[in-house]
Amino acid sequence: MALPPLDERTLPATVLDGLDREPLEQAVTRLHTLTEQHGHLIVVYPPGVSPAVDRRLRTVRSLLESDRIALFRPELPPLGIAVLARQLRQLASCDLAPGVLASAGRLLTHYIHAGAVLGSVARLDRVPVTLKAHAKSWMPGSQFAVLAHPEPQLVRVGPEAALAGPEFATALLIAKGQLQSDWVTTTLAPAWNAQGLRETPLPAESPAWWGTGRLIEFCSFLPDLSVLYQLVTSVRQSACHWCGLDVIGDRCVFCSAVPPAAEPRMLTR
Structure with missing residues:
Protein backbone atom coordinates (compact mmCIF):
# COMPACT_ATOMS: atom_id res chain seq x y z
CA MET A 1 0.00 0.00 0.00
CA ALA A 2 3.03 2.29 -0.28
CA LEU A 3 2.31 4.13 -3.53
CA PRO A 4 5.14 5.53 -5.65
CA PRO A 5 5.90 9.24 -5.09
CA LEU A 6 4.19 11.88 -7.21
CA ASP A 7 7.22 14.19 -7.08
CA GLU A 8 10.80 14.31 -5.82
CA ARG A 9 9.72 15.85 -2.49
CA THR A 10 7.46 12.95 -1.46
CA LEU A 11 9.14 11.16 1.44
CA PRO A 12 9.50 7.36 1.28
CA ALA A 13 7.25 5.13 3.35
CA THR A 14 8.35 2.48 5.83
CA VAL A 15 6.22 -0.65 5.47
CA LEU A 16 5.71 -2.48 8.79
CA ASP A 17 5.18 -5.84 7.15
CA GLY A 18 4.95 -8.92 9.40
CA LEU A 19 4.83 -6.86 12.59
CA ASP A 20 2.50 -9.36 14.30
CA ARG A 21 4.58 -12.39 13.24
CA GLU A 22 7.95 -11.29 14.53
CA PRO A 23 9.02 -11.54 18.22
CA LEU A 24 7.65 -8.73 20.37
CA GLU A 25 11.15 -7.59 21.34
CA GLN A 26 12.06 -7.24 17.67
CA ALA A 27 8.91 -5.23 16.94
CA VAL A 28 9.63 -2.91 19.87
CA THR A 29 13.20 -2.38 18.67
CA ARG A 30 12.03 -1.66 15.12
CA LEU A 31 9.53 1.03 16.11
CA HIS A 32 11.87 2.50 18.73
CA THR A 33 14.60 2.86 16.09
CA LEU A 34 12.22 4.52 13.63
CA THR A 35 10.99 6.91 16.31
CA GLU A 36 14.52 7.91 17.26
CA GLN A 37 15.47 8.41 13.62
CA HIS A 38 12.48 10.56 12.66
CA GLY A 39 11.26 12.05 15.93
CA HIS A 40 7.59 11.13 15.41
CA LEU A 41 5.78 8.30 13.60
CA ILE A 42 2.34 8.25 11.97
CA VAL A 43 1.24 4.66 11.42
CA VAL A 44 -1.57 4.53 8.84
CA TYR A 45 -3.42 1.24 8.60
CA PRO A 46 -6.91 0.05 7.57
CA PRO A 47 -9.80 -0.72 9.95
CA GLY A 48 -9.96 -4.21 8.44
CA VAL A 49 -6.44 -5.12 9.51
CA VAL A 60 4.47 -1.75 21.27
CA ARG A 61 3.30 1.84 21.68
CA SER A 62 2.40 1.12 25.31
CA LEU A 63 5.72 -0.59 26.07
CA LEU A 64 7.63 2.32 24.58
CA GLU A 65 5.48 4.68 26.67
CA SER A 66 5.61 6.98 23.69
CA ASP A 67 3.31 9.81 22.70
CA ARG A 68 5.43 10.20 19.59
CA ILE A 69 3.68 7.32 17.77
CA ALA A 70 0.28 8.09 16.25
CA LEU A 71 -1.99 5.18 15.24
CA PHE A 72 -4.35 6.34 12.50
CA ARG A 73 -7.10 4.06 11.09
CA PRO A 74 -9.16 6.08 8.58
CA GLU A 75 -12.51 4.67 7.45
CA LEU A 76 -11.46 4.26 3.82
CA PRO A 77 -11.10 1.35 1.38
CA PRO A 78 -7.53 0.07 0.87
CA LEU A 79 -6.71 2.20 -2.18
CA GLY A 80 -8.08 5.29 -0.42
CA ILE A 81 -5.84 4.61 2.58
CA ALA A 82 -2.83 4.22 0.30
CA VAL A 83 -3.62 7.56 -1.35
CA LEU A 84 -4.06 9.29 2.02
CA ALA A 85 -0.77 7.87 3.28
CA ARG A 86 0.99 9.27 0.20
CA GLN A 87 -0.57 12.70 0.77
CA LEU A 88 0.83 12.68 4.30
CA ARG A 89 4.22 11.70 2.86
CA GLN A 90 3.98 14.71 0.53
CA LEU A 91 3.16 17.04 3.40
CA ALA A 92 5.93 15.57 5.57
CA SER A 93 8.43 17.45 3.40
CA CYS A 94 6.88 20.78 4.47
CA ASP A 95 7.33 22.84 7.62
CA LEU A 96 4.37 21.32 9.46
CA ALA A 97 4.56 20.39 13.13
CA PRO A 98 4.14 16.63 13.84
CA GLY A 99 0.75 17.12 15.51
CA VAL A 100 -0.54 19.20 12.61
CA LEU A 101 0.67 16.65 10.07
CA ALA A 102 -0.99 13.79 11.96
CA SER A 103 -4.22 15.78 12.33
CA ALA A 104 -4.17 16.55 8.62
CA GLY A 105 -5.03 12.93 7.92
CA ARG A 106 -8.57 13.36 9.25
CA LEU A 107 -8.98 16.60 7.31
CA LEU A 108 -7.80 15.20 3.98
CA THR A 109 -10.07 12.17 4.33
CA HIS A 110 -13.03 14.45 3.58
CA TYR A 111 -11.55 15.26 0.14
CA ILE A 112 -11.18 11.65 -0.98
CA HIS A 113 -13.80 9.81 -3.04
CA ALA A 114 -13.17 6.06 -3.00
CA GLY A 115 -15.06 3.19 -4.58
CA ALA A 116 -14.93 0.27 -6.97
CA VAL A 117 -16.62 -1.50 -9.85
CA LEU A 118 -17.58 -4.99 -8.66
CA GLY A 119 -18.59 -8.14 -10.45
CA SER A 120 -20.69 -9.15 -7.44
CA VAL A 121 -22.06 -7.52 -4.29
CA ALA A 122 -23.11 -10.81 -2.70
CA ARG A 123 -20.39 -10.54 -0.04
CA LEU A 124 -20.14 -6.76 0.18
CA ASP A 125 -20.73 -5.68 3.79
CA ARG A 126 -19.03 -2.25 3.78
CA VAL A 127 -21.84 -0.51 1.89
CA PRO A 128 -25.60 -1.05 2.28
CA VAL A 129 -26.84 -3.44 -0.41
CA THR A 130 -30.53 -3.94 -1.23
CA LEU A 131 -32.09 -7.38 -1.74
CA LYS A 132 -32.70 -6.41 -5.36
CA ALA A 133 -29.00 -5.67 -5.90
CA HIS A 134 -28.10 -8.95 -4.19
CA ALA A 135 -30.39 -10.83 -6.55
CA LYS A 136 -29.00 -9.07 -9.63
CA SER A 137 -25.44 -9.85 -8.56
CA TRP A 138 -26.12 -13.51 -9.36
CA MET A 139 -27.01 -12.67 -12.98
CA PRO A 140 -24.15 -13.43 -15.39
CA GLY A 141 -22.33 -10.30 -16.53
CA SER A 142 -23.73 -8.00 -13.86
CA GLN A 143 -21.45 -5.23 -12.65
CA PHE A 144 -21.98 -2.64 -9.93
CA ALA A 145 -20.40 0.75 -9.33
CA VAL A 146 -19.99 1.37 -5.61
CA LEU A 147 -18.86 4.47 -3.75
CA ALA A 148 -17.79 3.74 -0.17
CA HIS A 149 -16.63 7.23 0.82
CA PRO A 150 -17.64 9.96 1.52
CA GLU A 151 -21.29 8.88 1.10
CA PRO A 152 -22.22 5.26 0.28
CA GLN A 153 -23.74 4.78 -3.17
CA LEU A 154 -24.45 1.72 -5.27
CA VAL A 155 -25.70 1.56 -8.87
CA ARG A 156 -25.80 -1.15 -11.49
CA VAL A 157 -23.39 -0.38 -14.33
CA GLY A 158 -25.28 0.64 -17.45
CA PRO A 159 -25.70 3.52 -19.90
CA GLU A 160 -27.30 5.76 -17.27
CA ALA A 161 -25.18 4.69 -14.29
CA ALA A 162 -23.62 7.57 -12.37
CA LEU A 163 -22.00 8.23 -8.99
CA ALA A 164 -21.96 11.61 -7.27
CA GLY A 165 -18.36 12.77 -7.31
CA PRO A 166 -16.15 15.61 -6.10
CA GLU A 167 -17.10 19.22 -6.81
CA PHE A 168 -13.45 20.23 -7.17
CA ALA A 169 -10.60 19.28 -9.49
CA THR A 170 -9.00 15.94 -8.63
CA ALA A 171 -6.85 13.21 -10.10
CA LEU A 172 -8.12 9.64 -10.40
CA LEU A 173 -6.19 6.51 -9.46
CA ILE A 174 -7.38 3.03 -10.47
CA ALA A 175 -6.26 -0.46 -9.46
CA LYS A 176 -7.47 -3.42 -11.52
CA GLY A 177 -8.36 -6.79 -10.09
CA GLN A 178 -9.91 -9.76 -11.92
CA LEU A 179 -12.61 -7.77 -13.71
CA GLN A 180 -12.81 -6.55 -17.28
CA SER A 181 -14.54 -3.17 -17.51
CA ASP A 182 -13.84 0.24 -19.04
CA TRP A 183 -16.59 2.04 -17.11
CA VAL A 184 -14.16 3.92 -14.86
CA THR A 185 -12.09 5.31 -17.72
CA THR A 186 -14.89 5.97 -20.25
CA THR A 187 -17.73 7.06 -17.94
CA LEU A 188 -16.62 7.88 -14.40
CA ALA A 189 -13.45 9.85 -15.20
CA PRO A 190 -15.18 12.27 -17.62
CA ALA A 191 -18.20 12.64 -15.31
CA TRP A 192 -15.91 13.53 -12.40
CA ASN A 193 -13.82 15.81 -14.61
CA ALA A 194 -10.66 13.98 -13.57
CA GLN A 195 -7.55 16.05 -14.30
CA GLY A 196 -5.33 12.98 -14.55
CA LEU A 197 -5.76 9.21 -14.65
CA ARG A 198 -3.15 6.80 -13.32
CA GLU A 199 -3.04 3.07 -12.68
CA THR A 200 -1.44 1.18 -9.80
CA PRO A 201 -1.39 -2.48 -8.65
CA LEU A 202 -4.40 -3.58 -6.61
CA PRO A 203 -3.72 -3.51 -2.83
CA ALA A 204 -3.55 -7.00 -1.32
CA GLU A 205 -6.32 -6.11 1.15
CA SER A 206 -8.82 -5.02 -1.52
CA PRO A 207 -10.50 -8.37 -2.38
CA ALA A 208 -11.28 -9.03 1.29
CA TRP A 209 -12.50 -5.45 1.86
CA TRP A 210 -14.83 -5.49 -1.17
CA GLY A 211 -15.89 -9.13 -0.82
CA THR A 212 -14.66 -10.18 -4.25
CA GLY A 213 -11.53 -10.32 -6.38
CA ARG A 214 -13.55 -9.35 -9.45
CA LEU A 215 -13.16 -5.60 -9.06
CA ILE A 216 -11.57 -2.40 -10.26
CA GLU A 217 -10.89 -0.04 -7.36
CA PHE A 218 -10.74 3.72 -7.89
CA CYS A 219 -9.98 6.80 -5.83
CA SER A 220 -10.09 10.53 -6.60
CA PHE A 221 -7.78 12.84 -4.66
CA LEU A 222 -5.97 16.17 -4.56
CA PRO A 223 -2.52 15.53 -6.07
CA ASP A 224 -0.91 18.98 -5.83
CA LEU A 225 1.29 19.53 -2.78
CA SER A 226 0.70 23.29 -2.80
CA VAL A 227 -3.07 22.73 -2.63
CA LEU A 228 -2.69 20.21 0.21
CA TYR A 229 -0.42 22.56 2.14
CA GLN A 230 -2.76 25.53 1.70
CA LEU A 231 -5.71 23.42 2.80
CA VAL A 232 -4.01 22.23 5.98
CA THR A 233 -2.48 25.57 6.97
CA SER A 234 -5.80 27.40 6.47
CA VAL A 235 -7.30 25.53 9.44
CA ARG A 236 -6.91 27.05 12.89
CA GLN A 237 -4.25 25.39 15.03
CA SER A 238 -4.26 24.97 18.78
CA ALA A 239 -1.99 23.36 21.36
CA CYS A 240 -3.02 19.99 22.79
CA HIS A 241 -3.75 20.57 26.48
CA TRP A 242 -2.20 17.18 27.36
CA CYS A 243 1.00 16.73 25.34
CA GLY A 244 1.46 20.29 24.11
CA LEU A 245 1.73 19.50 20.38
CA ASP A 246 0.16 21.89 17.89
CA VAL A 247 -2.86 20.21 16.30
CA ILE A 248 -5.85 20.95 14.10
CA GLY A 249 -9.29 19.61 14.91
CA ASP A 250 -10.70 18.40 18.22
CA ARG A 251 -8.44 15.42 18.96
CA CYS A 252 -4.69 14.88 19.19
CA VAL A 253 -3.75 11.85 17.10
CA PHE A 254 -0.62 11.23 19.18
CA CYS A 255 -2.01 11.19 22.72
CA SER A 256 -5.74 10.90 21.83
CA ALA A 257 -6.63 13.77 24.14
CA VAL A 258 -9.65 15.94 23.41
CA PRO A 259 -10.15 19.50 24.66
CA PRO A 260 -11.48 19.57 28.23
CA ALA A 261 -15.16 20.33 28.59
CA ALA A 262 -15.84 23.97 29.21
CA GLU A 263 -16.78 24.74 32.80
CA PRO A 264 -20.31 26.10 33.22
CA ARG A 265 -20.36 29.82 33.68
CA MET A 266 -21.74 31.16 36.94
CA LEU A 267 -24.64 33.53 36.61
CA THR A 268 -24.48 36.62 38.79
CA ARG A 269 -27.16 39.08 39.51
Whole structure:
Protein backbone atom coordinates (compact mmCIF):
# COMPACT_ATOMS: atom_id res chain seq x y z
CA MET A 1 0.00 0.00 0.00
CA ALA A 2 3.03 2.29 -0.28
CA LEU A 3 2.31 4.13 -3.53
CA PRO A 4 5.14 5.53 -5.65
CA PRO A 5 5.90 9.24 -5.09
CA LEU A 6 4.19 11.88 -7.21
CA ASP A 7 7.22 14.19 -7.08
CA GLU A 8 10.80 14.31 -5.82
CA ARG A 9 9.72 15.85 -2.49
CA THR A 10 7.46 12.95 -1.46
CA LEU A 11 9.14 11.16 1.44
CA PRO A 12 9.50 7.36 1.28
CA ALA A 13 7.25 5.13 3.35
CA THR A 14 8.35 2.48 5.83
CA VAL A 15 6.22 -0.65 5.47
CA LEU A 16 5.71 -2.48 8.79
CA ASP A 17 5.18 -5.84 7.15
CA GLY A 18 4.95 -8.92 9.40
CA LEU A 19 4.83 -6.86 12.59
CA ASP A 20 2.50 -9.36 14.30
CA ARG A 21 4.58 -12.39 13.24
CA GLU A 22 7.95 -11.29 14.53
CA PRO A 23 9.02 -11.54 18.22
CA LEU A 24 7.65 -8.73 20.37
CA GLU A 25 11.15 -7.59 21.34
CA GLN A 26 12.06 -7.24 17.67
CA ALA A 27 8.91 -5.23 16.94
CA VAL A 28 9.63 -2.91 19.87
CA THR A 29 13.20 -2.38 18.67
CA ARG A 30 12.03 -1.66 15.12
CA LEU A 31 9.53 1.03 16.11
CA HIS A 32 11.87 2.50 18.73
CA THR A 33 14.60 2.86 16.09
CA LEU A 34 12.22 4.52 13.63
CA THR A 35 10.99 6.91 16.31
CA GLU A 36 14.52 7.91 17.26
CA GLN A 37 15.47 8.41 13.62
CA HIS A 38 12.48 10.56 12.66
CA GLY A 39 11.26 12.05 15.93
CA HIS A 40 7.59 11.13 15.41
CA LEU A 41 5.78 8.30 13.60
CA ILE A 42 2.34 8.25 11.97
CA VAL A 43 1.24 4.66 11.42
CA VAL A 44 -1.57 4.53 8.84
CA TYR A 45 -3.42 1.24 8.60
CA PRO A 46 -6.91 0.05 7.57
CA PRO A 47 -9.80 -0.72 9.95
CA GLY A 48 -9.96 -4.21 8.44
CA VAL A 49 -6.44 -5.12 9.51
CA SER A 50 -6.22 -8.32 11.56
CA PRO A 51 -6.80 -7.89 15.32
CA ALA A 52 -3.31 -9.33 15.89
CA VAL A 53 -1.69 -6.42 14.02
CA ASP A 54 -3.77 -3.84 15.87
CA ARG A 55 -2.94 -5.43 19.24
CA ARG A 56 0.76 -5.56 18.40
CA LEU A 57 0.85 -1.88 17.44
CA ARG A 58 -0.92 -0.83 20.63
CA THR A 59 1.25 -3.12 22.75
CA VAL A 60 4.47 -1.75 21.27
CA ARG A 61 3.30 1.84 21.68
CA SER A 62 2.40 1.12 25.31
CA LEU A 63 5.72 -0.59 26.07
CA LEU A 64 7.63 2.32 24.58
CA GLU A 65 5.48 4.68 26.67
CA SER A 66 5.61 6.98 23.69
CA ASP A 67 3.31 9.81 22.70
CA ARG A 68 5.43 10.20 19.59
CA ILE A 69 3.68 7.32 17.77
CA ALA A 70 0.28 8.09 16.25
CA LEU A 71 -1.99 5.18 15.24
CA PHE A 72 -4.35 6.34 12.50
CA ARG A 73 -7.10 4.06 11.09
CA PRO A 74 -9.16 6.08 8.58
CA GLU A 75 -12.51 4.67 7.45
CA LEU A 76 -11.46 4.26 3.82
CA PRO A 77 -11.10 1.35 1.38
CA PRO A 78 -7.53 0.07 0.87
CA LEU A 79 -6.71 2.20 -2.18
CA GLY A 80 -8.08 5.29 -0.42
CA ILE A 81 -5.84 4.61 2.58
CA ALA A 82 -2.83 4.22 0.30
CA VAL A 83 -3.62 7.56 -1.35
CA LEU A 84 -4.06 9.29 2.02
CA ALA A 85 -0.77 7.87 3.28
CA ARG A 86 0.99 9.27 0.20
CA GLN A 87 -0.57 12.70 0.77
CA LEU A 88 0.83 12.68 4.30
CA ARG A 89 4.22 11.70 2.86
CA GLN A 90 3.98 14.71 0.53
CA LEU A 91 3.16 17.04 3.40
CA ALA A 92 5.93 15.57 5.57
CA SER A 93 8.43 17.45 3.40
CA CYS A 94 6.88 20.78 4.47
CA ASP A 95 7.33 22.84 7.62
CA LEU A 96 4.37 21.32 9.46
CA ALA A 97 4.56 20.39 13.13
CA PRO A 98 4.14 16.63 13.84
CA GLY A 99 0.75 17.12 15.51
CA VAL A 100 -0.54 19.20 12.61
CA LEU A 101 0.67 16.65 10.07
CA ALA A 102 -0.99 13.79 11.96
CA SER A 103 -4.22 15.78 12.33
CA ALA A 104 -4.17 16.55 8.62
CA GLY A 105 -5.03 12.93 7.92
CA ARG A 106 -8.57 13.36 9.25
CA LEU A 107 -8.98 16.60 7.31
CA LEU A 108 -7.80 15.20 3.98
CA THR A 109 -10.07 12.17 4.33
CA HIS A 110 -13.03 14.45 3.58
CA TYR A 111 -11.55 15.26 0.14
CA ILE A 112 -11.18 11.65 -0.98
CA HIS A 113 -13.80 9.81 -3.04
CA ALA A 114 -13.17 6.06 -3.00
CA GLY A 115 -15.06 3.19 -4.58
CA ALA A 116 -14.93 0.27 -6.97
CA VAL A 117 -16.62 -1.50 -9.85
CA LEU A 118 -17.58 -4.99 -8.66
CA GLY A 119 -18.59 -8.14 -10.45
CA SER A 120 -20.69 -9.15 -7.44
CA VAL A 121 -22.06 -7.52 -4.29
CA ALA A 122 -23.11 -10.81 -2.70
CA ARG A 123 -20.39 -10.54 -0.04
CA LEU A 124 -20.14 -6.76 0.18
CA ASP A 125 -20.73 -5.68 3.79
CA ARG A 126 -19.03 -2.25 3.78
CA VAL A 127 -21.84 -0.51 1.89
CA PRO A 128 -25.60 -1.05 2.28
CA VAL A 129 -26.84 -3.44 -0.41
CA THR A 130 -30.53 -3.94 -1.23
CA LEU A 131 -32.09 -7.38 -1.74
CA LYS A 132 -32.70 -6.41 -5.36
CA ALA A 133 -29.00 -5.67 -5.90
CA HIS A 134 -28.10 -8.95 -4.19
CA ALA A 135 -30.39 -10.83 -6.55
CA LYS A 136 -29.00 -9.07 -9.63
CA SER A 137 -25.44 -9.85 -8.56
CA TRP A 138 -26.12 -13.51 -9.36
CA MET A 139 -27.01 -12.67 -12.98
CA PRO A 140 -24.15 -13.43 -15.39
CA GLY A 141 -22.33 -10.30 -16.53
CA SER A 142 -23.73 -8.00 -13.86
CA GLN A 143 -21.45 -5.23 -12.65
CA PHE A 144 -21.98 -2.64 -9.93
CA ALA A 145 -20.40 0.75 -9.33
CA VAL A 146 -19.99 1.37 -5.61
CA LEU A 147 -18.86 4.47 -3.75
CA ALA A 148 -17.79 3.74 -0.17
CA HIS A 149 -16.63 7.23 0.82
CA PRO A 150 -17.64 9.96 1.52
CA GLU A 151 -21.29 8.88 1.10
CA PRO A 152 -22.22 5.26 0.28
CA GLN A 153 -23.74 4.78 -3.17
CA LEU A 154 -24.45 1.72 -5.27
CA VAL A 155 -25.70 1.56 -8.87
CA ARG A 156 -25.80 -1.15 -11.49
CA VAL A 157 -23.39 -0.38 -14.33
CA GLY A 158 -25.28 0.64 -17.45
CA PRO A 159 -25.70 3.52 -19.90
CA GLU A 160 -27.30 5.76 -17.27
CA ALA A 161 -25.18 4.69 -14.29
CA ALA A 162 -23.62 7.57 -12.37
CA LEU A 163 -22.00 8.23 -8.99
CA ALA A 164 -21.96 11.61 -7.27
CA GLY A 165 -18.36 12.77 -7.31
CA PRO A 166 -16.15 15.61 -6.10
CA GLU A 167 -17.10 19.22 -6.81
CA PHE A 168 -13.45 20.23 -7.17
CA ALA A 169 -10.60 19.28 -9.49
CA THR A 170 -9.00 15.94 -8.63
CA ALA A 171 -6.85 13.21 -10.10
CA LEU A 172 -8.12 9.64 -10.40
CA LEU A 173 -6.19 6.51 -9.46
CA ILE A 174 -7.38 3.03 -10.47
CA ALA A 175 -6.26 -0.46 -9.46
CA LYS A 176 -7.47 -3.42 -11.52
CA GLY A 177 -8.36 -6.79 -10.09
CA GLN A 178 -9.91 -9.76 -11.92
CA LEU A 179 -12.61 -7.77 -13.71
CA GLN A 180 -12.81 -6.55 -17.28
CA SER A 181 -14.54 -3.17 -17.51
CA ASP A 182 -13.84 0.24 -19.04
CA TRP A 183 -16.59 2.04 -17.11
CA VAL A 184 -14.16 3.92 -14.86
CA THR A 185 -12.09 5.31 -17.72
CA THR A 186 -14.89 5.97 -20.25
CA THR A 187 -17.73 7.06 -17.94
CA LEU A 188 -16.62 7.88 -14.40
CA ALA A 189 -13.45 9.85 -15.20
CA PRO A 190 -15.18 12.27 -17.62
CA ALA A 191 -18.20 12.64 -15.31
CA TRP A 192 -15.91 13.53 -12.40
CA ASN A 193 -13.82 15.81 -14.61
CA ALA A 194 -10.66 13.98 -13.57
CA GLN A 195 -7.55 16.05 -14.30
CA GLY A 196 -5.33 12.98 -14.55
CA LEU A 197 -5.76 9.21 -14.65
CA ARG A 198 -3.15 6.80 -13.32
CA GLU A 199 -3.04 3.07 -12.68
CA THR A 200 -1.44 1.18 -9.80
CA PRO A 201 -1.39 -2.48 -8.65
CA LEU A 202 -4.40 -3.58 -6.61
CA PRO A 203 -3.72 -3.51 -2.83
CA ALA A 204 -3.55 -7.00 -1.32
CA GLU A 205 -6.32 -6.11 1.15
CA SER A 206 -8.82 -5.02 -1.52
CA PRO A 207 -10.50 -8.37 -2.38
CA ALA A 208 -11.28 -9.03 1.29
CA TRP A 209 -12.50 -5.45 1.86
CA TRP A 210 -14.83 -5.49 -1.17
CA GLY A 211 -15.89 -9.13 -0.82
CA THR A 212 -14.66 -10.18 -4.25
CA GLY A 213 -11.53 -10.32 -6.38
CA ARG A 214 -13.55 -9.35 -9.45
CA LEU A 215 -13.16 -5.60 -9.06
CA ILE A 216 -11.57 -2.40 -10.26
CA GLU A 217 -10.89 -0.04 -7.36
CA PHE A 218 -10.74 3.72 -7.89
CA CYS A 219 -9.98 6.80 -5.83
CA SER A 220 -10.09 10.53 -6.60
CA PHE A 221 -7.78 12.84 -4.66
CA LEU A 222 -5.97 16.17 -4.56
CA PRO A 223 -2.52 15.53 -6.07
CA ASP A 224 -0.91 18.98 -5.83
CA LEU A 225 1.29 19.53 -2.78
CA SER A 226 0.70 23.29 -2.80
CA VAL A 227 -3.07 22.73 -2.63
CA LEU A 228 -2.69 20.21 0.21
CA TYR A 229 -0.42 22.56 2.14
CA GLN A 230 -2.76 25.53 1.70
CA LEU A 231 -5.71 23.42 2.80
CA VAL A 232 -4.01 22.23 5.98
CA THR A 233 -2.48 25.57 6.97
CA SER A 234 -5.80 27.40 6.47
CA VAL A 235 -7.30 25.53 9.44
CA ARG A 236 -6.91 27.05 12.89
CA GLN A 237 -4.25 25.39 15.03
CA SER A 238 -4.26 24.97 18.78
CA ALA A 239 -1.99 23.36 21.36
CA CYS A 240 -3.02 19.99 22.79
CA HIS A 241 -3.75 20.57 26.48
CA TRP A 242 -2.20 17.18 27.36
CA CYS A 243 1.00 16.73 25.34
CA GLY A 244 1.46 20.29 24.11
CA LEU A 245 1.73 19.50 20.38
CA ASP A 246 0.16 21.89 17.89
CA VAL A 247 -2.86 20.21 16.30
CA ILE A 248 -5.85 20.95 14.10
CA GLY A 249 -9.29 19.61 14.91
CA ASP A 250 -10.70 18.40 18.22
CA ARG A 251 -8.44 15.42 18.96
CA CYS A 252 -4.69 14.88 19.19
CA VAL A 253 -3.75 11.85 17.10
CA PHE A 254 -0.62 11.23 19.18
CA CYS A 255 -2.01 11.19 22.72
CA SER A 256 -5.74 10.90 21.83
CA ALA A 257 -6.63 13.77 24.14
CA VAL A 258 -9.65 15.94 23.41
CA PRO A 259 -10.15 19.50 24.66
CA PRO A 260 -11.48 19.57 28.23
CA ALA A 261 -15.16 20.33 28.59
CA ALA A 262 -15.84 23.97 29.21
CA GLU A 263 -16.78 24.74 32.80
CA PRO A 264 -20.31 26.10 33.22
CA ARG A 265 -20.36 29.82 33.68
CA MET A 266 -21.74 31.16 36.94
CA LEU A 267 -24.64 33.53 36.61
CA THR A 268 -24.48 36.62 38.79
CA ARG A 269 -27.16 39.08 39.51
